[in-house]
Amino acid sequence: MKTIVLGISGGIAAYKSAQLTSELIKKGYDVEVIMTQNATQFISPLTFETLTKHPVLTHTFQSIHPESVEHIRIAKRADVFVIVPATANCIAKIAHGLADDMLSTTFLAAQCPKIICPAMNTAMYQNPITQHNLQLCASYGIQIIKPQQGLLACGDNGEGKLADIDHILQHIEAACTPSLLDGLSIMISAGPTQEAFDPVRFLSNPSSGKMGYALAKVAQQLGAKVTLVSGPVQLPPPINVLLKQVKSAQEMFDTIKQHYKDQDIIIKAAAVSDYRPTTIHDEKIKKTEDKLSLTLVKNPDILAYLGEHKLPHQILCGFAMESEDLLTNAKEKMIRKNCDMLVANHLKMEGAGFQGDTNIASILQGEKIESFEKMTKEELAHIILHKLYTLYKGKEEKSIC
Numbered sequence: 001m002k003t004i005v006l007g008i009s010g011g012i013a014a015y016k017s018a019q020l021t022s023e024l025i026k027k028g029y030d031v032e033v034i035m036t037q038n039a040t041q042f043i044s045p046l047t048f049e050t051l052t053k054h055p056v057l058t059h060t061f062q063s064i065h066p067e068s069v070e071h072i073r074i075a076k077r078a079d080v081f082v083i084v085p086a087t088a089n090c091i092a093k094i095a096h097g098l099a100d101d102m103l104s105t106t107f108l109a110a111q112c113p114k115i116i117c118p119a120m121n122t123a124m125y126q127n128p129i130t131q132h133n134l135q136l137c138a139s140y141g142i143q144i145i146k147p148q149q150g151l152l153a154c155g156d157n158g159e160g161k162l163a164d165i166d167h168i169l170q171h172i173e174a175a176c177t178p179s180l181l182d183g184l185s186i187m188i189s190a191g192p193t194q195e196a197f198d199p200v201r202f203l204s205n206p207s208s209g210k211m212g213y214a215l216a217k218v219a220q221q222l223g224a225k226v227t228l229v230s231g232p233v234q235l236p237p238p239i240n241v242l243l244k245q246v247k248s249a250q251e252m253f254d255t256i257k258q259h260y261k262d263q264d265i266i267i268k269a270a271a272v273s274d275y276r277p278t279t280i281h282d283e284k285i286k287k288t289e290d291k292l293s294l295t296l297v298k299n300p301d302i303l304a305y306l307g308e309h310k311l312p313h314q315i316l317c318g319f320a321m322e323s324e325d326l327l328t329n330a331k332e333k334m335i336r337k338n339c340d341m342l343v344a345n346h347l348k349m350e351g352a353g354f355q356g357d358t359n360i361a362s363i364l365q366g367e368k369i370e371s372f373e374k375m376t377k378e379e380l381a382h383i384i385l386h387k388l389y390t391l392y393k394g395k396e397e398k399s400i401c
C-alpha cells in the first residue's frame, strides 16, 4: 500500500482536502495528514483523523511514536508528498527551505516526489514574489499544479482557485505509479464519431469515450507517451497526453494514419460509425417531406487498415461490442483484423457498455479467452495495458532471438 503524506496549509480551500483524502482512501492509499496551525482554523484535524485512521500532526514537537523522530519517520514513509492547498506563505517557506513548523520541516526532510497545489487570491498568486517562489520550487523538482480561473471565496474572479480534486488525484496517482510503460509510445482511439448530413445534424452512437480515456490516463501514469485520438466527448482530457480531436470516421482515419507508424502499441477503443451519409447538405434540410431517406456509404475500416499495415514490432488491440454471439464474433474479428488482442464488451449485461464507469469484459488472445467480473474502466485499463505490455515484450524478445 502506497503512503501519501498530505500537507494542509491555512487557506480557504482547506476544506477541499477532506474530499481528496476520502478519494485517496477509497483508491486504497494510506494517507498521513500534517496541518499547519493556521489550517486548523479552517477545518478540524478530527475530520482527517476520522478519514485516515491516523493521528493528524499539527506541531513540530508532537510525538506519536516516541521511538522515532516524528517528522523524519513521516518523511521516510511518504511515497508522494502533496500540499493541498498551498498558501502563499507555505510556498514562500518551501522555496527558501524554511522549517519552522511540522509541515515545512517534514516537507524539507522528504525525498519522495513532491507536489504543491497553490490556492489563493488572484493578486497574491500573481504577485511577482509568489511567482518567483513558485519558480524556485519548480527548479528544485517540486511539481506545481496550477490553480484555475474562477470565482474565489473572497469574491474576486480570477486565477487562484484550487485545481480540481480529480485533476490533483491524477497527478498523485501518476507520481505513485512505477513506470512499466516507460519509453513506449501508445496510441488510443476513443469516443464516438459523428457523421454529418447537414450543418446541424449527424449520425452517431452513445459512446462516452470513458474506456478510451481511462486507458489513456493509466497508460500515461505507467510512463507511456500517449496519443489520444478522440471523437466528440464530454470528458476532460487526461494530463500529459497528446490529444487529437476529430469528428468523423474519415478524420479519425486520417489522424491515425498520420501517427500509427510511430507507435509501439495501438488500442482502438473508439466506437467508429460503420457508415456515413453519402451527401452532406450545405444548408439545413427543411421539414417539408413526410419521409426522408438517407443513403449511406461505408466508412474506412480503421482497425482492418492497422491490421494490414502493422509494423513487425507493433501490438494491435481492438474492441468489440456485440448484441449477440459476442465471443464467437469477437474471435472472428480478432483474426480477420490481424489483432494481437481483443477486448469484448458484454453489451447486454448490467454494469457494462458505453456510458457507465464500469465494464464487464472478456479478453481474447489467440485461443485464450479470459472473462472478468464487473470492474471500473480504470481497473480494466490496468489489466489491458499489463497484458499488452507482456505481448509487446514477448514480440521484442522473439525478434532478438
Ligand SMILES: Cc1cc2nc3c(=O)[nH]c(=O)nc-3n(C[C@H](O)[C@H](O)[C@H](O)COP(=O)(O)O)c2cc1C
Pocket (backbone or CB within 6 Å): 008, 009, 010, 011, 012, 013, 036, 037, 038, 039, 086, 087, 088, 089, 090, 119, 120, 121, 124
Ligand atoms: C479567511 C481567510 C482566508 C484565507 N485564505 C487564504 C488562501 O486561500 N490562500 C492563502 O495563501 N492565504 C490565505 N489566507 C492567509 C493565510 O491564512 C495566512 O497567510 C497564514 O499565515 C497562512 O499560514 P500557513 O501557511 O502556515 O498555513 C487566508 C486568511 C484568512 C483570514
